[in-house]
Amino acid sequence: MDAERYRTSMERLFEIYSEISQKADEVMQSRCPYKDARSRCTAQFDCRNQFFTKDPSAKPICAGSDRIDYRSAWVNGGSVPFE
Amino acid sequence: MSIQHEGLAKEFEWVTRPGEQKHIGESIEKTDLLMQEMAYNLIVGANTEVDRLTKEALDKDYSANKILDDGLLNGMAIVGVKFRDNVIFVPEVLVAARAMKAGMAHLEPILSASGVEPIGTVIMGTVKGDLHDIGKNLCIMMLRGAGFVVHDLGVDTAPDEFADAVEEHEAQLVGMSALLTTTMPNMGRVISYFEDVGLRDEVRMMVGGAPVTQEFADEMGADGYGENAVECVDKAKELLVLLKELKA
Incomplete structure (x- = not known):
């Protein structure tokens, strides 16, 4: 294991991740971050934009237009608030 | 030498900027089929496959540096390009990052034995x-x-x-x-x-x-x-x- 080469590799990885992170901040302004490339919803919570198909194993389709603030549709279902 | 792995060659088609084609392309072309398979599986977020391939590579005496550079990083470089160009979105990036972690988990003991400790x-x-x-x-x-x-x-x-x-x-x-x-x-x-x-x-x-x-x-x-x-x-x-x- 070449420690110096490893550090150089990790710097490259961090650079890739930093660019991803900055782009994510930009994308999240106009597209729900839980929506994947096939417009399926990957959220663990309920959202009014989720459209379930007949296949119960498939992720719901995102029916959001992205023209409005998607966050108002999020519903924090399935969890009891902490007291 | 060209990209031998069919799936990876197809993924590489998303890399369209000349500078990146040269840099990422040259980095991939010098690798063998096992590393290309690892890079491909990282891109598609197949963490169990990345886990298995990393183990296989270590069993075949590939160095941790080689696995990181030739397999994992080459894959993540293409993920970065695809995300920047709106081909994939945050969920796909996160499954690729999970696959990266699956591979890195096997390298951590080697890093530690070499005196490379996590920063915290x-x-x-x-x-x-x-x-x-x-x-x-x-x-x-x-x-x-x-x-x-x-x-x-x-x-x-x-x-x-x-x-x-x-x-x-x-x-x-x-x-x-x-x-x-x-x-x-x-x-x-x-x-x-x-x-x-x-x-x-x-x-x-x-x-x-x-x-x-x-x-x-x-x-x-x-x-x-x-x-x-x-x-x-x-x-x-x-x-x-x-x-x-x-x-x-």
């Missing part, structure tokens, strides 16, 4: 009552990329779960996330819990999430606040230095 250990979780995890997961990806060991407690995390994880993993930092204004106060409850069980001085606690502000972080007694994943890493490094100075 962080416990991360979304607080009780909150199921939003994208921001937290991006922070985790960045922290791991910066050389931290991160234990992810997932969503809906109770104060005692944070405390137990700190003790179990001897973590120096805790990162809490919340997206809802209704669950945001639970970050303060975690901090209070750490005070109650005598752990507060052992760790530094960071908070983040869309509704969280520096003012709110100060009010609830957090040590650090990050507006995004890049700031989260900067803050983690800063707090780690302060904690080490305090304990010295």
Whole structure:
């Protein structure tokens, strides 16, 4: 294991991740971050934009237009608030 | 020499900028089929395959440097390009990052044996009552990329779960996330819990999430606040230095 080469590799990885992170901040302004490339919803919570198909194993389709603030549709279902 | 792996060759077609084609292309072309298969599986987020291929490569005496550079990093470079060009989105990036972690898990013992230690250990979780995890997961990806060991407690995390994880993993930092204004106060409850069980001085606690502000972080007694994943890493490094100075 070449420690110096490893550090150089990790710097490259961090650079890739930093660019991803900055782009994510930009994308999240106009597209729900839980929506994947096939417009399926990957959220663990309920959202009014989720459209379930007949296949119960498939992720719901995102029916959001992205023209409005998607966050108002999020519903924090399935969890009891902490007291 | 060309890209032998059919799937990877197809993924490489997304790389269209000449400079990147040269840089990433040359880096991939000098690798063998096993490394190309690893890169491909990382891109598509097949973490069990990346896990298996990393083990196979180590069994075949590939060096940790080679696996990292030729397999994992070449794959992640294409993920970065696809994300930048809106071919994939945050969920696909996160599954690729999970695959990266699956591969890195096998390299960590080798790194440790070579004297390369993680810069710190962080416990991360979304607080009780909150199921939003994208921001937290991006922070985790960045922290791991910066050389931290991160234990992810997932969503809906109770104060005692944070405390137990700190003790179990001897973590120096805790990162809490919340997206809802209704669950945001639970970050303060975690901090209070750490005070109650005598752990507060052992760790530094960071908070983040869309509704969280520096003012709110100060009010609830957090040590650090990050507006995004890049700031989260900067803050983690800063707090780690302060904690080490305090304990010295």
